[in-house]
Amino acid sequence: MANIAMVEAVSLALSHELEHDKDVVILGEDVGINGGVFRATSGLAQKFGENRVIDTPLAEAMIAGMTVGLATQGMKPVAEAQFLGFIFPMFEQIVCHAARMRNRTRGRLTCPLVIRAPFGGGIHAPEHHSESIESMFAHTPGIRVVIPSSPSRAYGLLLAAIRDPDPVLFLEPKRIYRLVKEEVVNDGEELPLDMCFELREGNDITLVTWGSMVKETLEAADALAKQDISAEVIDVATVSPIDHDTIAESVKKTGRCVIIQEAPKHCSVGSEIAATLAENSLYSLMAPVKRVAGYDVIMPLFKLEKKYMPTVGRILKAVNEVMEVS
Amino acid sequence: MANIAMVEAVSLALSHELEHDKDVVILGEDVGINGGVFRATSGLAQKFGENRVIDTPLAEAMIAGMTVGLATQGMKPVAEAQFLGFIFPMFEQIVCHAARMRNRTRGRLTCPLVIRAPFGGGIHAPEHHSESIESMFAHTPGIRVVIPSSPSRAYGLLLAAIRDPDPVLFLEPKRIYRLVKEEVVNDGEELPLDMCFELREGNDITLVTWGSMVKETLEAADALAKQDISAEVIDVATVSPIDHDTIAESVKKTGRCVIIQEAPKHCSVGSEIAATLAENSLYSLMAPVKRVAGYDVIMPLFKLEKKYMPTVGRILKAVNEVMEVS
């Protein structure tokens, strides 16, 4: 019951499931003896053996396809894409098979699999290591997309993802892998999927976010509190399907909404949230919705990375604009 | 100057460019002697030879990668993905390379390529032949996504796409490949990318759509005219980047907007349009925005296909709901 970081909570959840469910296997590049490039599977091969924690050849389409194959035969594979930027060769398997197997066979074959991938910018990583493309998966019918933002949520949501009878993409914002430590009880208790977490109550404005941006958003909320602006902070957590009700409820109360995401803006999860407000909460809105998002550019190499990433400053600027409207 | 169908307009544009630009080559599966499974390259191999119209082995990642390779060396390849449902193996090359080559090399290497793909439902095709995933590409920084909706727009926009110095995904709504014939003058005149086409002027409501849904939307506009509702119809055409100004301008005039798309709703192009209205046109809106979209389900096999596709009836229903609000 020590305080642990988010990446350790990921390990802990994996370890828990390996121990309690013999159908669970982990597979991916460098997940074995090396324990993953971020140590998310650290010690697991040593503890559970190389038949449970499997280093694969370097071929993502193959990893995804085998994961689908394993899952259809009743295993519960947890595959790792080493970085989200390398998940593209998995697309065909994810979209055409994992997402469709249950529907295609009318329930005869199912895909209880998880694909984990670290993602997002901010750690000075090389090219292709920093992108946020959750929206592409969120657009895909038949899969869940889950993004934790704290050690305890990583633990509880990953347990739920592994146990879920359907495919889950579990995207881990690596910038906050070791940001804060939190007490996580290894009790095997899962957290609910498909639900937002209300991280802070407030009355003046609703800040909606997920993943690493939860950090900046909470900091912004702190700063706003000093300006006597009471911000409600919502962590979407499952970005597909989205728990729109919680968001609508909050906006009904506050009348204002700013959505914060690291991903580029165009056709994104933030777009969906804003669009749904435009459809269903128009009369709640006392001011335009605002999105604080990555620019629609290639994630820059790290010299300009910070200029790409939404900052507390940008959030405050957006909030102040929205608050000015009366 | 005969009347031709949209798929023939595609051929005509390809033929024009093959004739006038020796750097243009076509490549893909069955594009050669067979002329493509939809006859979009019909007769071209015969006319221009198998060094200009190239049948490739069956390997989409390879087609996309070679297309990138050709483009970086100054050719202007036009690749075909036989159906959009088979484009997934191309994702890594499109997102990681085609979209990034210019930016990565600060302009040293560029990617003047086009990838064409027929897409969408409604022709009783087998599994994976009917999906609409334009939103995944529209979310990707660095590529243009263009969708024609008539023979003349197909001709003019495809010419523009081939000549554009950057990568363009040219998605052809196959349901309307042969729906109407139109006179298309083979004068090599391109149409502008990045711009909406206003297909019909109106004052009461703005209907925003693209691709095959232009048909149903225009029919709905006709029906509305009979109810004395004057609908403005906008064909987005380039769904990335979107010409938001034209849409905003129209909504400013009409105060109401319904967005119609065949793709699933979640995190889609329609989401982006609605979100942008919520951000920038809130005070123009006299009623909530409405989206008429595909359900967030796997595109069903063809027995239920019609139940998936947005219909004129659904558009009218949405419009009437929006018009009721005063």
Place this chain on the structure above:
Amino acid sequence: MTTVASFSVEYIQYLSPNGTLTGETIPPIAKDFETIKSLYKTMVMTRVFDAKAISLQRTGKLGTYASSLGHEAVHVGIGSAMKYEDVFAPAYREYGVQFIRGVKMSEVLLYWGGDERGSNFSGPPHDFAWCVPIATQNTHAAGAALSFKLRKQPRCTVSVIGDGGSSKGDFLEAINAASAFKLPMVFVIINNGWAISVPREKQSSGETLAQKGIAGGLPSLQVDGNDLLAVHHEVKKALERARNGEGATVIEAITYRLGDHTTADDASRYRPDEEVENAKRFEPVLRLRQYLMDNNQWSVQQENKLMEDCAIKVEAAVKEYQSASKLPVSDMFDYMFAELPHDLQEQRAFALALEEENS
């Protein structure tokens, strides 16, 4: 300069095109006439079914259909070599394998009739469904094979791939996976000469397609895919190897696509008639019948009786297909997830209400 590795690809045929046994060895099945007769019947049935399916499509009673004409020996050869508990990963036209494994003709029709229920078929519940995205089934098969290995089950997978599909990365990666993990599986490359309009030669200038297995160091061979005995025997041997923990095998079965790619295709646009006419001389059904007749195991009367039987069974399957209950609109929602998320519940309710309104 030292040679560090050498490989070769053998070609195996037991039954010549004119129905006589060739070669030095004779596989056990060659003398097991009861089995051969039963497999012959399945081959003929498959062919009768195929013709019916095409005519259903032509008359608007079926969607696009992928014919198996000419592939009967390779399909039935595979099916007959497998055990029920093995897993089959098809592409989209291997009905002969599937009929042996218990898939019903009416289910094949349902699938091509645009009805997902066809894939919830009566074959082994662990078998994969038809797989349209080329070559993706090969890594599914590898995953299933890995599950058997991890669980120490004496089971194997068989996956097929076309000559066209043999160019796609997924197939090549699956071979590599089979090599790296020493998986209990068999790859059959069904080389029918064409990938829609693209001839075999345009896929690769390699002498064989079997040699793609050499990339992973797998035993790799060619068989005459119109020779039921060869396909059956070699797949069976490969399955035994796999079951004994000796790893995977790649078998290229050389056959010919006697029909169009699918009913949406018109092969006359790209394929010379003479090539097809010539290929008919090597087709699999005739040669097996000849073999049976030459061995006094089959008669014209039996053939006539069989044709009648097949017609009756196929008619019954068509009836069953056509009497399938209407698909409710809810069907497109109800198998998306084990439990339907909130959002989809709303969309489902909307779709049902719409249906109500419109009826």
Place this chain on the structure above:
Amino acid sequence: MTTVASFSVEYIQYLSPNGTLTGETIPPIAKDFETIKSLYKTMVMTRVFDAKAISLQRTGKLGTYASSLGHEAVHVGIGSAMKYEDVFAPAYREYGVQFIRGVKMSEVLLYWGGDERGSNFSGPPHDFAWCVPIATQNTHAAGAALSFKLRKQPRCTVSVIGDGGSSKGDFLEAINAASAFKLPMVFVIINNGWAISVPREKQSSGETLAQKGIAGGLPSLQVDGNDLLAVHHEVKKALERARNGEGATVIEAITYRLGDHTTADDASRYRPDEEVENAKRFEPVLRLRQYLMDNNQWSVQQENKLMEDCAIKVEAAVKEYQSASKLPVSDMFDYMFAELPHDLQEQRAFALALEEENS
């Protein structure tokens, strides 16, 4: 049963680990000491540069860096065999090739320093940039090679791939494309024993990685990748074949990654020290120096002078790197498209205004 195809993979070494010539034949380069000396200097320079880059990273002056320690012979061997007009498609650590082709050390540093301008390098403008998504460069190379063929230019491409990357579909599809289109290209598999923490044996149980070329019927061989003479000579021969229209070759160069995968890696977690110690006995620089010295072509004085030279040049490169102008925020927008779309113009203006505000 007839054998329809046979293949073998040869292993080629000219210079033994102790610096003596081995084997029956001696390639021309073995007696061209001026060239060897010049290439030796580049190898040493690359190594000095490498050590410096690692130390820059350790002191926070560079981002993650992929070392080329131990790969000098294979890199310089490739670079020296190519012509300027040929196209090189690198992965991410083949600096030795690139230095010969004119890429500046400061540009390599810029790239790993998080600055896109590093890829707008001084090497041939037609060369590909560093390619992080594994194996995707191989099909780029195939595409470039196709452009040469279509335009009837006497040019070739060379692409590299690691032992790990040799498992990925893109590499295998590129081999297939080279086979199908008979492309003027050379594939070099740089087998350094490890793909991050995954050893060569886990990638495939095939005897060699070269045999992946057999899948497409390409000539496929192994060379001692620590033997500059072997790499240079075999790549050169392969390029000649390619230029003569005889198609592609696959060369597996066996070397060893003497360092960590990148500076973000700690190989001691998964790799026994003894293995590394042992590998040092076969490393490329020492053996070439020995050969030169044994032939009275190199002296301790020359070596000392060379080390001084390298230090000076590397220092200058570091200076150049560190004095690069600041990247303006606008840079992240200005190379997205030839002409910036309206939307991005607005985002650019917003970003610039923000920058203004914050400064």
